[in-house]
Amino acid sequence: MLNKYYAESKIELINKIIMFISLFMLGIIPIIMYKHISISYSPVFLNNSYATGEKLDIFNFYKTMTLYLGTGAIFTLFMYKVVALKEEIKVNKLNIIVLILAVGIMLSSLLSEYKDIALFGNFDRYEGSLAWFCYLTIFFALYNMDIEEKYYKFFYFILFPFLIINTILSVVKVFGFDVLQLKFVQAMIGANGAAGGEFFTTLYHFNFGSAAGAVIFSVSFMYLLLEEDKKRKILLLVGTVLSFTMTISLISSGGFITMLLITPIILVLGFRFTDDKKSVFKWTCIMIDINAVISIILMKINSKVYEESFAILVKMHKISPIIIPLVIFIFGSLLIFMKFINEKKFFNTVSIVTVVFLSISIFLYSHNLNKENKLIEENSQTSIVRMRDKEIFKKINEMSTDRLNIWTKTIDLINDKPIVGHGFDTFPYVFLSTDKDGGISTYGEVIDKPHNWYISMAYGSGLIGLIGLIGVIFYLIRGFYYNCIDKENDKYLYVFAIGMIAYVIQGLFNDSFVGTSILFWTFSGLCANKIIRKID
Numbered sequence: 001m002l003n004k005y006y007a008e009s010k011i012e013l014i015n016k017i018i019m020f021i022s023l024f025m026l027g028i029i030p031i032i033m034y035k036h037i038s039i040s041y042s043p044v045f046l047n048n049s050y051a052t053g054e055k056l057d058i059f060n061f062y063k064t065m066t067l068y069l070g071t072g073a074i075f076t077l078f079m080y081k082v083v084a085l086k087e088e089i090k091v092n093k094l095n096i097i098v099l100i101l102a103v104g105i106m107l108s109s110l111l112s113e114y115k116d117i118a119l120f121g122n123f124d125r126y127e128g129s130l131a132w133f134c135y136l137t138i139f140f141a142l143y144n145m146d147i148e149e150k151y152y153k154f155f156y157f158i159l160f161p162f163l164i165i166n167t168i169l170s171v172v173k174v175f176g177f178d179v180l181q182l183k184f185v186q187a188m189i190g191a192n193g194a195a196g197g198e199f200f201t202t203l204y205h206f207n208f209g210s211a212a213g214a215v216i217f218s219v220s221f222m223y224l225l226l227e228e229d230k231k232r233k234i235l236l237l238v239g240t241v242l243s244f245t246m247t248i249s250l251i252s253s254g255g256f257i258t259m260l261l262i263t264p265i266i267l268v269l270g271f272r273f274t275d276d277k278k279s280v281f282k283w284t285c286i287m288i289d290i291n292a293v294i295s296i297i298l299m300k301i302n303s304k305v306y307e308e309s310f311a312i313l314v315k316m317h318k319i320s321p322i323i324i325p326l327v328i329f330i331f332g333s334l335l336i337f338m339k340f341i342n343e344k345k346f347f348n349t350v351s352i353v354t355v356v357f358l359s360i361s362i363f364l365y366s367h368n369l370n371k372e373n374k375l376i377e378e379n380s381q382t383s384i385v386r387m388r389d390k391e392i393f394k395k396i397n398e399m400s401t402d403r404l405n406i407w408t409k410t411i412d413l414i415n416d417k418p419i420v421g422h423g424f425d426t427f428p429y430v431f432l433s434t435d436k437d438g439g440i441s442t443y444g445e446v447i448d449k450p451h452n453w454y455i456s457m458a459y460g461s462g463l464i465g466l467i468g469l470i471g472v473i474f475y476l477i478r479g480f481y482y483n484c485i486d487k488e489n490d491k492y493l494y495v496f497a498i499g500m501i502a503y504v505i506q507g508l509f510n511d512s513f514v515g516t517s518i519l520f521w522t523f524s525g526l527c528a529n530k531i532i533r534k535i536d
Contacts (some may be wrong), residue, residue, distance in 0.1 A: 002295075006086075007085045007086065007239065008132065010041055010081075010082055010085055011085055011087050012146070014077050014078075014080065014081050014085075015081075015145040015146055015424065017077060017145055017500075018074050018077050018078065018114065018141055018142075018145060019142075019145070019151060021070050021073055021074055021077075022070075022074065022098065022138060022141070022142060022155055022522060022525075023151075023155060023158055024070065025066060025067065025070040025071075025518060025522075026155060026158055026159070026492075026518055026519070026522045027137070027158035027159065027161065028066060029063050029066050029067060029514065029515060029518045030063075030159075030162045030202060030212065030515045030516070030519070031161060031162050031165060031202050032062050032063055032066055032202075032205060033058045033059055033189050033202055034058060034061075034062050034189055034190045035056060035057075035058050035061070035189060035190035035191050036056075036057050036058070036061035036062065036484060037054055037055070037056055037057075037122050038054070038057065038061070039053070039054060039055075039056050039185055040053070040054075040055045040122075040123040043493075046112035050270075055123050055124070056191070057123060058189045058190070058191060059202070059203070059204035059515070060124065060125055060126045060204060060389065060513075060514060060515075061126060061513050063126070063514045064126035064127070064131060064514050065132060065377055066133075066135060066472070067134050067514055067518070068130070070138075071133075071134035071137050071138060074094070074137060074138060074141050074401050075137050075141075077330070078137075078141045078144075080138075083217055085337075086145035089144060089287070089514065090144075090532075092532060092535070093475065094143065094472070094475050094528060094532065095140075097468060097471035097472055097475055098136060098140060098468070099187070099473060100467060100468040100471060101136065101462065101465060101468025101469055101471070102133070102136055102468070103423075103464060103468075104420070104461040104462060104464030104466070104467070104468050105129045105132045105136075105424075105461050105465055106129065107134060107420045107461070107462075107464065108129060108420055108421045108422075108423050108460055108461035108462065108465060109128070109129040109423055109424075111417075111420045111423075111429070112421075112422060112423025112426060113422070113423070113424075113426070113429075114335065114423055114426045114429050115423070115424065116428075117425055117426050117429065118422075118423025118424055118425065118426055119506065121424060121425040122425040122426075122428065124448075125425050125449075125513065125514075126424075126514065127424060127425055127512060127513060127514055127517070128424045128425050129423075129424055129461075131424075131514055132424065135517055135518075135520075135521040136137075137521060137524075138518075138521050139521045139524055139525045139528070140525075141525070142248065142522065142525025142526060142528070142529055143526075143529040143532055145524050145529070147529060149492070152496075152526065153492075155222060155522065155523075155526060156219060156220075156239075156259070156495065157235075157385075159216055159239075160239065162202070163216060163239060163242045163243055163246065165202060165245040166201050166202055166203070166209055166212075166213070166246050167243075167245050167249070169199065169200060169202070170200060170201060170209065170213075170245070170246050170250045171204075171245065171249050171298075173198070173199075173200050173249070174249050174259075174298055174301055174302045174305060175301060175302075176253075176302075178198060178199060178314075179199055180198065180199040180418075182199070183199075184204045185199070186493075189233040197331060197374040201250060202515070203436060203513070203515040203516060204342065204513065204515065206250040206251060206252050206298060207250075207252045207254060207451075207509070207510050208510065208513050208515060208516050209246065209250045209252075210246075210247050210250040210252035210254055210255030210256070211252075211254055211258070211510045211516055212256050212344075212376070212504040212516050212519060213243050213244070213246035213247035213255050213516070214243075214247050214251065214254075214255035214256070214259050214262075214502055214506055215499050215502045215503050215506065215516075215519055215523075216239070216243040216246075216499075216519075217240060217243035217244050217247060217259055217502075218258070218262045218266065218498045218499055218501070218502035219496065219498060219499040219502070219523070220236055220239040220240040220243050220257070220497050221240050221263070221266050221287065221492075222266050222269065222270070222285055222498040222499075223236050223239075223495045223496060224236040224239075224240055224287070225266065225267075225269070225270030225274060225280050225283060225284070226270065226273060226274065226491045226494060227491070233283065235281065237286065237287060237290075238457055240287050240291075241290050241294070241354070243289065244259070244291045245291075245294050245295070245298075247259060248294075248295060248305055248308075248309050249298060249305065251302075251304045251307075251308045251346030252308055253308045253309065253401070253509075254310050254506055254508075254509030255506065256309040256310075256312060257312060257509070258502055258503075258505045258506040258509075261505050262501065262502045262505060264331060264497065265496060265498070265501070267280075268282065269484065269494055269498070270284070272487075273487075273491075273494065276527060292344055292526060295309070295310075309426055312399070315398075315399045316399065318395070336407035343479075343485045344482060344485060347481050347482075347485075351478070357486070360410075364412070366411050366414070366415055368387065369387070369408065369411060369412060369415070370415055372384065372386060372387065373412070381388065388405060388408065397442065400509075401442045401443075402442045402443055403451045403452070403509065405439065405442055405454055406410075406447055406450060406451050407450065407451070407455055408457075409431070409435060409447070410427075410431075410450040410452075410455050410459055411455065412434075413427075413430055413431065413434065413459055414455070414458050414459050414462075417462060418458075418463045419459065419463055419464060419509065420457055420461065420464060421460045421461040421462035421465060422459060422460065422464040423460060423461075424460035424461065425460070426460075427450065427456075427459060428447055428448050431447065435447070449511045450511060451509065451510065451511060452507070452508060452510075452511070453507030453508070453510060453511060453512050454466065454469070454470075454507060454508070456511045456512060457469050457512070460523070467534075472502075472524070473504055475528075475531075476497065476500055476524055476527050476528060476531065477500075477501065477504075479527075479531030479535075480493065480494070480497035480500075480501075480527065480531070483530075489528060490533060490534075492526070492530065493527060493530040493531070496524075496526045496527045496530075497527045498511055499519065499523040500520060500523045500524045503516075503519060503520040503523070
């Protein structure tokens, strides 16, 4: 009896240590930057060309090293709980899905042509299979342990330093000031004048910064509407405004589109789980008014802010005037239908239909690409109209800043190894040797990544890895939805689930990356923890 009490108290202590390590990594990894010089072998792109030699990186190396060290500590502590203290790991469906994803990741490295790159990642990203195993370890540990309710809020507020730093960086860049010219900034990152280029964000690229800003905006806004403490609401309003400002200041449409798509869902949840409907309306109006003023000021200072945010709506209207009304109609119809039928069955039916429709569409698109390529190989003078030459393709490609073109090229590569993929971060090496355009985009830039989380996953670890990732996402979204239907009033479940969903949306436009992936896997672990505890 005494031994059992001793083991339980030890497990409780270890859970707290794992939680604080996870909390530390969530707070520090998106921020940490320091000079690291490595020797890289061609093809590595630099200034729109591929080169070999010494490469300076300030963004990614130490982020990944921190991830390795933190995950190593979590794995050691978790195994001590299981092996020495005999803590039971409960069998559930999510464990099986995670295993499928892990198998896909492992096979992608073992069968890759570039095994070292697939394992450790390329010099400019460091997100190989090892980093992916770290994500899964953090995720698995978080949902397989008890977390006291009082600690959940820290997983949001730990992001405030990141928000403040990146909002300042992005806003001063809109004003045309480059902080990289400051000596103390160069000294802080260890470059001492050696670092050149532009400094938008601590996340390596403005696309990643905009995506992270949109995810944190979603979490902040959801938290703001569900929180009852008025003093904390003011702080959450500040977080919502900062994250919105950061997102649009980084001049990347992916983050703005994510905010547009997630906001209606947040409002529905806010009204559903708050007794004081006037409070939801009031704080939403305050947030919109402040963000509207900020938007107007930033757009007057730099017209690109408008071009990569609200102008997207104009571009969508030009492609087809029915797109925006159709999206609104579909969302409204779903809400109405759910009132008159079994909501859980409705969710399952819609999910199955969506997955089947997307799978068939992607298969047909991939099949047509293969067919088109074979026809051209057999007869280079063939008169067929290629997909990329069609007007609708050009319009969508222009609106997506050449992403449709890049996705199409990547699908060609996926067709070569559809089951296990080519290995993470090997894209430049495989793509350069096969692309007929020399690896150059429509706008004359080097294509170094797929610019889509799901296509990137399919490229890196094939259908096995993609099925595992989609399985994790579906499990979490279904659990979140079921709890919503059952009116489980769990504030932090919805807060972190919304963050997870926002990341899923922005993944349509961006790749995975250590500085942003830590947000997804941590939020997902917290969300899964809540879902599994309610099932038990």
